[in-house]
Amino acid sequence: MTNMIRAEVITIGDEILFGQITDTNTQWIGTELTNIGIRPVRKTSVGDQADAILNVLQEAHQRADVIIITGGLGPTKDDITKKTLCTYFGVGMVRNEVALALVTGFFEKRGRAMTDINRAQADLPANAVYMQNDWGTAPGMWFEHEGRVYVSLPGVPFEMKHLMTNRILPKLGSHFQTPIIKHKIIRTVALGESFLAERIEAWEDALPNHIRLAYLPSFGGVRLRLTATGDDNAQLNRELAEQVEKVLPLIEKNVFGYDDDELETVVGRLLSEKNLTLGVAESCTGGYVSSQITKVPGSSAYFWGGVVSYSNVVKVNQLGVQAATLEQFGAVSEETVRQMAEGVRQALGTNVGIATSGIAGPDGGTPDKPVGTIWIACATANRTIARLLKLGQYRDQNIQLTTTYVLNLLREELLSDK
Amino acid sequence: MTNMIRAEVITIGDEILFGQITDTNTQWIGTELTNIGIRPVRKTSVGDQADAILNVLQEAHQRADVIIITGGLGPTKDDITKKTLCTYFGVGMVRNEVALALVTGFFEKRGRAMTDINRAQADLPANAVYMQNDWGTAPGMWFEHEGRVYVSLPGVPFEMKHLMTNRILPKLGSHFQTPIIKHKIIRTVALGESFLAERIEAWEDALPNHIRLAYLPSFGGVRLRLTATGDDNAQLNRELAEQVEKVLPLIEKNVFGYDDDELETVVGRLLSEKNLTLGVAESCTGGYVSSQITKVPGSSAYFWGGVVSYSNVVKVNQLGVQAATLEQFGAVSEETVRQMAEGVRQALGTNVGIATSGIAGPDGGTPDKPVGTIWIACATANRTIARLLKLGQYRDQNIQLTTTYVLNLLREELLSDK
Structure with missing residues (x-):
């Protein structure tokens, strides 16, 4: 070496x-x-x-x-x-x-x-x-x-x-004459660092000496980085691929990609492959979901647009949310977020619609719905799915986590073929 | 000391x-x-x-x-x-x-x-x-x-x-017993570092020894940081205020705020003071303008919402841009961006509308309209103003700079009382 x-x-x-x-x-x-x-x-x-x-x-x-x-x-x-x-x-x-x-x-x-x-x-x-x-x-x-x-x-x-x-x-x-260092990063989402560690402990302990593992937590996910050092490029790549194959069955549901993959590039690829278009309705994320999706060059091929419906007037007029629903259940509710996802799909004429509505903080919480109470939804031609998130008290963090989770919900729906 | x-x-x-x-x-x-x-x-x-x-x-x-x-x-x-x-x-x-x-x-x-x-x-x-x-x-x-x-x-x-x-x-x-260090940051926009330096050179040379100046460039602007060291809190604050008063007449048009001020907090304050509401229509910025505005806690008081009109269908259906305008002048044109700003104002029922439309890159450029050709606009009850930006070839940078410039255009319009 x-x-x-x-x-x-x-x-x-x-x-x-x-x-x-x-x-x-x-x-x-x-x-x-x-x-x-x-x-x-x-x-x-x-x-x-x-x-x-x-x-x-x-x-x-x-x-x-x-x-x-x-x-x-x-x-x-x-x-x-x-x-x-x-x-x-x-x-x-x-x-x-x-x-x-x-x-x-x-x-x-x-x-x-x-x-x-x-x-x-x-x-x-x-x-x-x-x-x-x-x-x-x-x-x-x-x-x-x-x-x-x-x-x-x-x-x-x-x-x-x-x-x-x-x-x-x-x-x-x-x-310089440099040795060969190869990295392979496994991107996971929606599973905490210590739970991930428990699940893959036996595999981690069995890693050979020239392959190191690091846990890199980020908003809503953990990157598992394998680093292999040696002097044979093909062999290192082969060994890394073998290790990924071994660990994957333990965490498969939580793995969304590898290396530079981001949720927004992965869902972009899935939408392109399936020839589907996307519309986004955002309340508490305030445009952040759309801006993450459009960071990807070429996203105009599948992303038709979005509506940031901060005020209820915009939810009603642009997304077709029913005033009675807002009245009865409030803007932060399963009923509203479902209508937002279905509404943006219809208003923009896209195949898929996703939506967020919640209390990002620092103000606006109530005993029933404290800061961090956030609903997300995904509507396709066949069904609409909604999920409740119970997040923390920090505005920036709530916006980023909600974006991660709604993109992951979209990913799961695109993979489920429902 | x-x-x-x-x-x-x-x-x-x-x-x-x-x-x-x-x-x-x-x-x-x-x-x-x-x-x-x-x-x-x-x-x-x-x-x-x-x-x-x-x-x-x-x-x-x-x-x-x-x-x-x-x-x-x-x-x-x-x-x-x-x-x-x-x-x-x-x-x-x-x-x-x-x-x-x-x-x-x-x-x-x-x-x-x-x-x-x-x-x-x-x-x-x-x-x-x-x-x-x-x-x-x-x-x-x-x-x-x-x-x-x-x-x-x-x-x-x-x-x-x-x-x-x-x-x-x-x-x-x-x-610890600590000495006193005071910072005052002057936030400027739309004037390059060396032009700023030329303009304030005499003032900078006359600064006393215990007050230092640094130029901190960021997207579309420069932060001028004054650092004063001493042992009398009130005197340091007074000296910093005096220096700001001296330099301000040289660069007043380009100063949008101080210290932690950001363009999005400054326009938020102006909108609140004037009791005005805002709608945002975004094409090339893809939601980034809205997400910057809604990073500010309490922004729901003046920000009603936005439309991310990535596809022309959304520009026509959600913003009322005329199909003939898109046909004749294209999506990246003064005519279109004006209709977007006026359209979002009307569709959302807000007092003010701002809009962006351009080619963020890396693809989509033509000889006539190369990557970095971007139009921005601001529509109020009294008039609509549009500006052409000629930016570079980097997508991220174009999105960020466009956001800075359209927020600055909004700031100028709010201050102009036109």
Whole structure:
């Protein structure tokens, strides 16, 4: 087996430490490195202070073979990554003509005047290999220093992703000889972590040493991640497939997919295969179910649309819910959610309709129907099914869990052939 | 001035390093520590290996006064935080009776059988001060060791937040004497970072030393964060207010709010103040605009509902868009988006209607209307305004930017009194 290549990911910016922006970069970088067989061993965030940056670079040098740095490359005064890299490597700053031409072109194309701080974006540490950023004015940079590779990238996610995908990952792949790490993720829904663990305990205990299992809980489900390390690609894939085959009978009803599958992509595939169209009626989820479904490219092939019926007037006029039903049972009731699912199916002329109605919180609860009381339904040509959820008191969580459960109800109905 | 209390936040879990889950905890913890005057100096993620955890604990001991550790407390075999803390502190594990009663009660309440791995959740390192978790079976723990405070919390976000808010933050506040750090964030929209920087350069250069400025770009806007450090609360607040007053005339049109304000909360406030109701018609944003609006607790007071009109049939039947308009100008056109905004206003009976229609990508572009061509509109009792956006090629980004811009268009219309 070849040596394990270790990576450290460093994020620079006070805004990360102070919690003022969400860092989505390191998650994405972790996935991409793992996929090419480089093992992330640490992720670190430090502030915009030169000494903090110098310290973490020195430490990372001891721990890792490749050090990926994001952030601190913007045009403004608080961005100090390039200066600090000059200090760290003991080099000066040099204006890069290719980078300058790119920055100039970027501003010309948009018909905007260029400023000195924009021009300075083409100044790079003298030992940098310039990695062209097609989507912005901050440069990508590659350094080789005392047997380590350092990569510096802008913190803007789509610029970073473009540089990693098109420039850095291919270069890392050819620079290092990497061992093979294979992951297989089993996506489960509607079964808690400890119950899942009990059910598959014997199988887990019998896993060979080079295959590890992790439980990754998320809203309404758990991802079971198998990680196999070795030097034979085909054999690792075979072994992972065998393990999945062994565990599947124990949890089959709760498995909705594998790896990158999401409930919205799985139900999208099922709808496409069966040539069915979908309409969505949402009350407490407020558009979140529709927005999850339409995150999927090409979803317009099966998703015709939705109605967010926050007010009862909209439930009556757009979905045909009967005023008497609302009067007698209330908006949060089995009767109403059934009429919503059937109503959106009819109003939009789709084959299937799903619906949500509940009390997301924090206000609006009663002793009979506390916050977290939520009904979901699915209506097909043959039948309508409704389920009651008893969730917690947090609005965001209730919205996300309800979305998971109503998509899972839809999945079950599509599979049941009823 | 009192001494700066430094914090380090450590996240434990291979799943974080490998990018298989999104870490939202450290952002939240960073904000909360900053708010009580404790300065986060580093954030670190390490894997589920005892040596990696021991190393980072030893390092953090050198750098920080308080070390907050999340993750690795679940009931399953890959969770090793407690064992490793025993090694680090040189203590054994002791079953905590209060914790056991809580775990037992948790299972009884749900009518579920308890397992040995659940029972083991009540075993704590002998030097731990038990911090009761009301929302789950994993414990919170507080340690004092060689002049440092260590806190260990479960990684499940709502359990962690509950423990931090109700137990840890109050205890940290009374344990340390903290200096005062005040933040003021100015939220801007629709002006790029470098143009903003040019416009406020003279003001920025004149800031006193104890007030720092950071530019935090996000979708469609930039947050300007002022950070003031000192020991007089009232004086810091006064100085921050003065600086805001100075910079505001330079960027007033682009400022939509301060601190935690979001466009959806600001338009919600404006709608409430003016006693107006809102309906939303979405094509390319697929429900995302409605879901952002309804994230706000109490939004049902002004948001009546929305129609996600992905198919043209829904545009015609639910929103009253004319078939001839769709035929002549296409779904992505000024004419259509105007009829959508006016149509949803009429169909739902609201005072104001907003609409989006465009090509989010990755497919569906034409030479005339490439991916990223998006129309937005706002209809009031007095007039309808439409705008063309020329965005990029990334679906997620187009959906988010369009949502920002249509909420900003609504904000401008609500302020214009037209």
